[in-house]
Structures are given as structure tokens and as C-alpha cells.
Amino acid sequence: MSSIVQELRRTRRERRLGQLEWFDIAYRAYLVAFVGGGLVIWASGVVRDIEVSASQLDDVVTRGPSVLGLAAAVAVALGLRSGSDGGPVALEVADVRHLLRAPLPRRQILARPVTQRLRAVIFAAGVVGGIGGLLAADRLPGSPAAWVASGAAAAACAGALFVAVAVLAHAVRLPRAAATVAAIAVLAAQGAAAGGWLPAGPGDTIGSLALWGIRQQRVDVAGVALVIAASAAAIVLAGHLRTEPLVRRADLVSQLRFAATMQDLRTVVLLRRQLRGEHARSTPWVRLPRRRGGPAPAVWQRGWRGLARYPTSRLVRMAGLSLAAGAAAVAVLRGTTPAVVGVGVALHLLGLDAVEPLSQEIDHPDHTDATPRPRGWLLVRHLAAPAVALVPFAMLAAAVVAAVEPERAIAAFALAVPVTLAGAAGAVVSVVRDAPDPVAAPASTAVPPEFAGFTTTMRVLWPLALSTLGALPVLAMRESPTAGTGGRSAVGAILFVAVVVWWVRRRDAWRRKVRSFLEEGRAAAGASR
Numbered sequence: 001m002s003s004i005v006q007e008l009r010r011t012r013r014e015r016r017l018g019q020l021e022w023f024d025i026a027y028r029a030y031l032v033a034f035v036g037g038g039l040v041i042w043a044s045g046v047v048r049d050i051e052v053s054a055s056q057l058d059d060v061v062t063r064g065p066s067v068l069g070l071a072a073a074v075a076v077a078l079g080l081r082s083g084s085d086g087g088p089v090a091l092e093v094a095d096v097r098h099l100l101r102a103p104l105p106r107r108q109i110l111a112r113p114v115t116q117r118l119r120a121v122i123f124a125a126g127v128v129g130g131i132g133g134l135l136a137a138d139r140l141p142g143s144p145a146a147w148v149a150s151g152a153a154a155a156a157c158a159g160a161l162f163v164a165v166a167v168l169a170h171a172v173r174l175p176r177a178a179a180t181v182a183a184i185a186v187l188a189a190q191g192a193a194a195g196g197w198l199p200a201g202p203g204d205t206i207g208s209l210a211l212w213g214i215r216q217q218r219v220d221v222a223g224v225a226l227v228i229a230a231s232a233a234a235i236v237l238a239g240h241l242r243t244e245p246l247v248r249r250a251d252l253v254s255q256l257r258f259a260a261t262m263q264d265l266r267t268v269v270l271l272r273r274q275l276r277g278e279h280a281r282s283t284p285w286v287r288l289p290r291r292r293g294g295p296a297p298a299v300w301q302r303g304w305r306g307l308a309r310y311p312t313s314r315l316v317r318m319a320g321l322s323l324a325a326g327a328a329a330v331a332v333l334r335g336t337t338p339a340v341v342g343v344g345v346a347l348h349l350l351g352l353d354a355v356e357p358l359s360q361e362i363d364h365p366d367h368t369d370a371t372p373r374p375r376g377w378l379l380v381r382h383l384a385a386p387a388v389a390l391v392p393f394a395m396l397a398a399a400v401v402a403a404v405e406p407e408r409a410i411a412a413f414a415l416a417v418p419v420t421l422a423g424a425a426g427a428v429v430s431v432v433r434d435a436p437d438p439v440a441a442p443a444s445t446a447v448p449p450e451f452a453g454f455t456t457t458m459r460v461l462w463p464l465a466l467s468t469l470g471a472l473p474v475l476a477m478r479e480s481p482t483a484g485t486g487g488r489s490a491v492g493a494i495l496f497v498a499v500v501v502w503w504v505r506r507r508d509a510w511r512r513k514v515r516s517f518l519e520e521g522r523a524a525a526g527a528s529r
Contacts, residue, residue, distance in 0.1 A: 052139050052335070060140065061215065066193040068154065068210045069203030073190035075162040076203070077183035083169025084179035085277045086245025088162070089113045089238075090253035096246050107239030114167055114238040118231055121159040129155020133213060135338050140214055147213035154210035157227045161206075164227070167234035170241055249275060266359060266434050269352060276313070284308035295373060296381055303357035303385030314353055321350040322393040325423070326400025329412075329474045333405055340475050344468030347423025351467070354390050354424060355431055358382040362435045376505040379432060383501065387421060394420035408477070411486050415473055418493035422470025425500040430463035432504050470496055 052060065082088045091113055099109045133151025137144040169179055186202055193201030205223025212220070256271040273279075285308050291297060328342035361368060361382050368375050398416035402409035473489030 056334070057140070061211065063194070063196070064211050065204045065208035066190070066201050067207065069201050069205075069207030070187075070190050070194055071155070072158045072161055072203030072206035073186050073201065075158040076165050076186050079162040079165030080169050080174065080179040080183045080186075081176075081276075082162075083166035083171075084174050084176040085275070086170060086242065086249060087275070088166040089117055089170075089241060089246070090249045091246055092250065096243070096250045100243060100246070105239065106241075107236075110238040110241055111235055114163075114235055118160060118163045118234070121163050122156045125159030126152040126156040129153070129158075129210070133210075135336070137213065139335060142213040150210055150212035153212070153224075154206055157206050157209065157224060160227050160231050164230035164234040167241070168230065168237065170245070171234075171237040172240075173242070265430055266363065269359075278311055278313050280309040281311055285310075295371075295378075299378065299381040300384055303382055306357045306360060307385060307389050310356075318350055318353050318393055319396060321346045321353075322396040323400055325350065325420075326397035329397065329401050329471075330404045332474045333401070333408060333478050335478075337475065340471050341468050343419075343471040343474055344423055344426070345464060347420060347471060348426045348430075348464055348467035350390070350393060350420070351386075351424025351427030352430070354386040354393075355383070355427055357385055358428070359431050362431060365435070374508065375435075376508055379435075380501055380505045383428065383504070386424075390420050390424060391417055408481065411477055411481065414486055415477070415490055415493070418490045418497070419471060419473050422473075422493040422496045423467045425470055425497055426463040426465070426467030428500055428504065429466055432507065433463075466500075 079088070089110070091110075095109060095113070100106065130148045130152035132155070133147035133149070134144055136151065137147040140147070174182075189198065190201035190203050192198040193204065205220045206227075208217055209220045209223060252271055252275050256268060256275070284305065288301060288304055288308065291301065325343050325346035328339045328346060331339035332343065358379060361379065368378060371378055394416040395413065397420065398409075398412040401412035405412075470493060473486075473493055476485055476489050479485075
């Protein structure tokens with residue numbers, strides 16, 4: 001029977017992907033490794049970080065395991081929540097509707113998807129950890145090879161923990177409330193250890209493994225053994241996964257893959273929320289009174305009514321992103337220059353959650369077209385409520401900086417709102433760019449295959465680059481921590497936000513002018529023939 005299942009899966013894969021020779025796969029992997037690895041090595045050589053002092057090095061060795069162990073604690077917490085929601089495995093629709101109904105052992109069908117999920121997450125986390133280790137080698141003593149290996153090993157263990165814990169929580173039918181309580185307990189314990197209130201946390205061995213580039217401790221092997229045991233238990237208990245969540249996730253994941261292929265970010269976000277079982281509250285946090293007025297107050301009230309129905313999980317996620325942005329800002333201030341990308345990414349994701357009123361407006365273009373106002377006018381008004389809603393999260397990120405770097409507290413709170421809004425501007429660009437084009441497009445020429453991949457990559461990375469650009473004031477304050485630098489940085493961030501708002505307001509008009517210019521050029525070229 002196992003050979004029949006393998007043959008069915010092999011046939012389905014060949015029909016979907018075609019016949020792929022091993023040489024072609026190896027060549028593609030070589031190109032990705034050569035280009036990606038070359039870019040990382042070049043960037044790590046160009047960006048010269050500030051070398052740590054003796055006191056900072058002692059602090060890294062002493063508190064580093066607990067701080068880095070937060071990654072393992074977050075992986076366990078996410079795994080508990082994912083498992084209680086029916087994750088993390090997503091099967092093919094054919095596996096769910098045919099193989100699971102066949103007279104076959106369930107473990108024989110589900111063990112391979114669990115193994116594949118483990119392998120994919122371990123590889124992706126290991127690559128990210130290896131890059132982090134390479135960047136750490138620029139500031140800390142030790143060979144780059146040792147830091148890459150230790151960073152990759154620690155990150156791979158954290159990724160394996162996420163999958164293993166999620167599968168185990170799913171297999172034992174862990175209730176969502178119990179998973180939430182357990183996740184909070186793990187995060188609180190590790191956070192207390194990172195803050196110095198506890199001698200050690202549950203993720204210290206994994207965090208200590210990441211520091212093997214500078215020193216080695218045999219006790220860390222116990223953490224690796226625990227991860228291996230949890231992964232093996234997940235594979236053994238794969239047959240206990242519930243069918244109903246697998247059916248639901250199979251349909252959603254098939255749609256998610258199609259949306260990701262089409263670069264439809266908004267649909268990807270909505271499907272990810274459905275996978276997590278995240279829905280708007282039936283009753284708002286605060287009931288807002290209805291007030292009469294013009295179109296602008298109506299848009300303002302509509303935005304706040306949408307924000308008032310945010311579920312608890314989304315608010316917690318936004319708070320976590322704010323804490324991550326503050327922690328990345330602390331790393332930048334302490335000399336780790338590449339951490340500015342972490343600030344930009346965290347603010348970008350925070351902005352995607354905050355601009356839900358704008359996203360909802362874009363999701364219903366028929367309502368927008370029925371409004372007797374230009375679309376740009378309406379979209380700009382939808383930015384007001386999210387901008388105000390981001391203020392407490394900006395203060396939360398500033399509080400992290402102030403708690404770790406008290407001497408920079410005034411600058412942190414002064415720049416928190418401008419930098420947060422500038423970082424969220426990339427999310428605004430990403431959402432508005434996916435809006436339906438109100439201008440009828442003429443017949444376009446096909447993009448050559450050589451440029452299709454490049455344009456797709458730029459389409460994904462451009463908003464993230466804008467968010468990272470909005471986070472540059474943090475780097476400026478590290479280089480010149482003066483009141484003048486803070487004032488200029490605040491003004492620059494505000495001007496950056498103003499440019500993005502003006503782009504949202506005038507985007508349709510500019511597109512019409514560009515398209516009219518191109519059509520006139522085509523008409524002139526046709527008349528000259």
C-alpha cells in the first residue's frame with residue numbers, strides 16, 4: 001500500500017510540475033545559493049558594525065542565552081496556538097478527500113506531510129539563522145564559520161520546535177484556551193529570564209546554542225536532544241491529526257498558494273487570518289455614537305468602527321510587533337546596523353494590521369465607485385483613523401527603548417510616532433497598489449521571462465524597502481545623538497509620510513496622464529507608418 005501512495009503522489013507532482021531532471025534542480029539551487037549567498041556576504045562586508053566592548057561582550061555571554069532563547073519561546077507559543085487551531089500541516093486536497101477515506105493507516109498518509117513540514121521550516125529557519133550568525137561575526141570574536149553554524153543550528157532547532165509542538169498540540173486535541181494559557185506562561189517565563197528576574201528560562205539551551213561561535217557548553221546538547229525527541233514524537237503521532245481541520249486547511253491553502261502566485265497580498269492576508277481562525281468581534285470594544293456630518297466625518301467614524309472590532313489575537317500580534325520593533329531599534333542603537341531592516345519589517349507588518357479600514361475599502365471597489373468623490377480623496381481619509389490608532393503601539397515600542405537605554409528615552413518618545421507612521425507607509429503603498437485600476441488598460445505586451453522574475457521580486461520588496469527607509473532615523477540618532485538630529489529626523493519622517501499620502505491622493509490622476517501619454521505616442525507612431 002505504501003508503494004501505491006508514493007506512486008500516486010509522484011504522479012500528481014509530475015503532472016503539476018512536469019518532468020524535472022535532477023541536473024535542472026541542482027542548477028537552480030546553485031544559482032539561488034550563488035546569488036543569494038553572494039549578496040549576503042557582500043552586504044555583511046559593506047556594513048561595518050561597531051565592535052563590542054569588554055563589558056558588552058560579558059553581557060552577551062551572561063544574558064545572551066536568555067535573550068536569544070526568546071526566539072525558541074516564541075516558536076513554542078506559536079506552535080501551541082497553531083496546533084490548537086488545526087495546524088501546522090496542510091495537505092493536498094486529493095490527500096484529504098481520497099487517501100484519508102481509503103482503507104489505509106492514517107499515519108502512513110500523514111507522516112510524510114509532517115516530515116516535509118519539518119524539513120521546510122528547519123531549512124528556512126537555518127538559512128535565516130546562518131545569515132544572523134554571519135552578521136554577528138562582524139561584531140563578536142570568533143570565526144565566521146563557527147557563528148554561521150551556531151546560528152543556523154539554533155534557528156533550525158527553533159523552527160523544529162514550532163512544527164513539533166504544533167503537531168503534538170493538534171494530536172492531543174489541546175483546547176485553544178489551554179494553548180493560550182500555556183503560550184503566555186512560556187513567554188512570561190522566558191521574558192522574566194531575559195529581564196534578569198529568573199536565573200534561567202525554558203529556551204536558554206537553544207539561545208546558548210546560538211553562542212557556540214564564541215564558547216561551547218555541553219549542556220546545550222540536552223536542548224538539541226529535546227528538539228529531536230519532540231520532532232520524532234510528532235512524526236509518530238501524525239496519525240492522530242484531526243480530519244476536519246485538515247479538510248478546512250486543504251481548501252484554504254490551495255487558495256493561498258494561488259493568491260501568492262498571483263502576488264495578491266491582500267488575499268494572502270485574509271486567507272492567513274482564516275487559517276488562524278481570526279474573525280472580527282461580534283460586539284465592538286467600545287460603542288461609538290453616530291454623528292451626522294459630511295463625507296469626511298463619515299469615513300472617520302467608519303474607520304473607528306472597524307478598528308473597534310479588532311479581535312484580541314490581532315491586538316496581541318500588533319503589540320508583539322511593536323515590542324519587536326523596539327527591540328530591533330535597541331540593537332541598532334547598540335551598533336548592529338542590519339537590525340534597521342528588522343525595525344522596518346516589524347513596522348511594515350504592524351501597518352498591514354493597522355490599515356484594515358483602508359483595505360476593506362479597497363476590497364469593495366463597487367462601494368468606492370458609488371461615492372461621489374474621487375477614489376484618492378476617499379482612500380486618504382481612510383488613513384486618519386489607523387494613524388491615530390498606531391500612536392499607543394508607537395509608545396509601546398518607545399517604552400522598550402527607554403527601558404533598555406534610559407539615556408535615550410526622550411528621543412525615543414519624541415521620534416516614536418513619526419518613525420512608526422513612516423514605517424507603516426510601506427504597508428499603505430502595498431495595499432493601495434493592489435487596488436483595482438479604474439482606468440481601462442490597453443492591450444499590453446507580454447513581459448519577457450528574463451524580466452518577469454525581477455519585476456515580481458521588486459513588487460514584493462519595494463514596500464518593505466520603503467518601510468526600512470522610514471526607520472532610518474533610528475540609525476541617524478545612533479550616529480549623532482543630538483536634539484538637532486532628532487528634530488531633522490522627525491521632520492524627514494513626516495515629509496516622507498506626506499509624500500506617501502500625496503501619492504495615494506494623486507495616484508489615479510497620474511496613472512491616467514501616463515496612460516494618455518503612452519496612447520498618444522502609439523497613435524503618433526501608427527500615423528507615421
